[in-house]
Amino acid sequence: MKDDWKLVVLGGGTGLSVLLKGLKRYTSDLTAVVTVSDDGGSSGRLRTEMGVLPPGDIRNCLVALAETETLMDKVFQHRFKTMSSLNGHNLGNLILVAMAEITGDFITAIKEISKVLAVRGRVIPSTLEHVVLGAWMEDGNTVLGETAIRNYGGRIRKLFLVPDTCEPVPDTLEAIRKADAVILGPGSLYTSVLPNLLVKGIKEAIEESPGITFYVSNIMTEKGETDGYTAFDHVQVINEHLGRQIIDYVVANDGVIDEMRLKRYREENAVPVKIDKEKIEKLGIKVIQADLVSDDELAWHDPYKLARVIIDVLATIP
Structure with missing residues (x-):
């Protein structure tokens, strides 16, 4: 086949x-x-507070396409449960936003994280x-x-x-x-x-x-x-x-x-x-x-x- x-x-x-x-x-x-129209949860908060694209669905796709179930996959899906401003935020979302700031754009951030997770395929925001x-x-x-x-x-x-x-x-x-x-x-x-x-x-x-x-x-x-x-x-x-x-x-x-x-x-x-x-x-x-x-x-x-x-x-x- x-x-x-x-x-x-x-x-x-x-x-x-x-x-x-x-x-x-x-x-x-x-x-x-x-899709990048999500305005709820951790993604919605980051979108409102930092003016970034909502990262949640993109993060889920990156983890789904990762070659193996590794510790890094668990890191990217970790959600904070704490009595602080981090409560409810997903660590992978924060890493995506941080990488976008470091690299200067969201597409490059996705590509770099794809390397870390050994992603099979690619993930692209619709806009x-x-x-x-x-x-x-x-x-x-x-x-x-x-x-x-x-x-x-x-x-x-x-x-x-x-x-x-x-x-x-x-x-x-x-x-x-x-x-x-x-x-x-x-x-x-x-x-x-x-x-x-x-x-x-x-x-x-x-x-x-x-x-x-x-x-x-x-x-x-x-x-x-x-x-x-x-x-x-x-x-x-x-x-x-x-x-x-x-x-x-x-x-x-x-x-x-x-x-x-x-x-x-x-x-x-x-x-x-x-x-x-x-x-x-x-x-x-x-x-x-x-x-x-x-x-x-x-x-x-x-x-x-x-x-x-x-x-x-x-x-x-x-």
């Missing part, structure tokens, strides 16, 4: 790092394009501009800020970025145009996947790419973002935001989620995402169903099951 697939994965949050952990088994030509995620809600209101959107409680009509002319990192467009596959998700539809696609030039680069495009549907609906959404609804939202269809394959879970985990999700009014296979296929999109559930306490994707499904599809394409 080919071992030099050129893969580009776009997203943020936990979902992106989970997929990267699996894909690094199959290729080193792996590019993670990470170097300080963007704010905004949403027009179905009730007519406008909400600014990723955290505010999550907590608003209403249905989202459409997202936008401020500024809406933010430029991508050139390496991102080059990687997409040369990719054998571009993979969207898994991750929060509105706050992890779509923000990357709204950056100027990225959707056009995906269209121009000779490779195929996957969308990895979430296993569970997400409170405040996709309540009641099916996999078809997720795809429709992406199409509506882009004004075109770029997805070739939808990867969806059909594995069983045990009652104990379902009970936890019901407390957040979250349910398994229904696939709606026939409706998706009417759009000309192929649907790949598989048992993708991990053995973790939460109903997350198993990194190795998910990566295997994607690689198996690629192996069938001449």
